[in-house]
Amino acid sequence: MRTKGFHHVAIICSNYDRSKQFYTEILGFPIIQETYRAARNSYKLDLKVGEGDAIELFSFPDPPDRPGRPEACGLRHLSFAVEDLDQAVAELQSKGVEVEPIRVDELTGKRFTFFQDPDQLPLEIYEA
Structure with missing residues (x-):
């Protein structure tokens, strides 16, 4: 396929x-x-x-609850590509969204971070 x-x-x-x-x-x-x-x-x-x-x-x-463990089998998170991570974080925070500290991908050297939707679905923004 x-x-x-x-x-x-x-x-x-x-x-x-x-x-x-x-x-x-x-x-x-x-x-x-x-x-x-x-x-x-x-x-x-x-x-x-x-x-x-x-x-x-x-x-x-x-709907049934999502499994609470972050390592539960199934979809782990959704990741959205952004050009400017600092700007994206600032925009989310200005709208009241809690954002985790920025991390660096050890394999690519790119920066990323996580936040959650209203149902605690983990969402990632990744600087591309």
């Missing part, structure tokens, strides 16, 4: 309005399309992340 890249990443949130505000207003991802699916009592929000990248943000009634 030969792929062209990622098509999208899907996220299930516990509070749709809070997560929609976080991803659109705090992170600044433009809305591609918002759909309410009555049969599932669920919203699906398509967000533009990069040139061809997207996040699908879903709401479902009573």
Whole structure:
């Protein structure tokens, strides 16, 4: 199989309005399309992340909790490439988002850091 890249990443949130505000207003991802699916009592929000990248943000009634251990099997975190890490950190902090101290990738020498979405999903910004 030969792929062209990622098509999208899907996220299930516990509070749709809070997560929609976080991803659109705090992170600044433009809305591609918002759909309410009555049969599932669920919203699906398509967000533009990069040139061809997207996040699908879903709401479902009573989703199960995410495993609490950071080393639990499954998706570990999402990473977003930024040009200026210091500027991105300052912008997040100005909007009330707690950001971990900046680290340096021992393999690439590039700087990165982590923060969390409203459901404590770990998100990374990586200076590219």
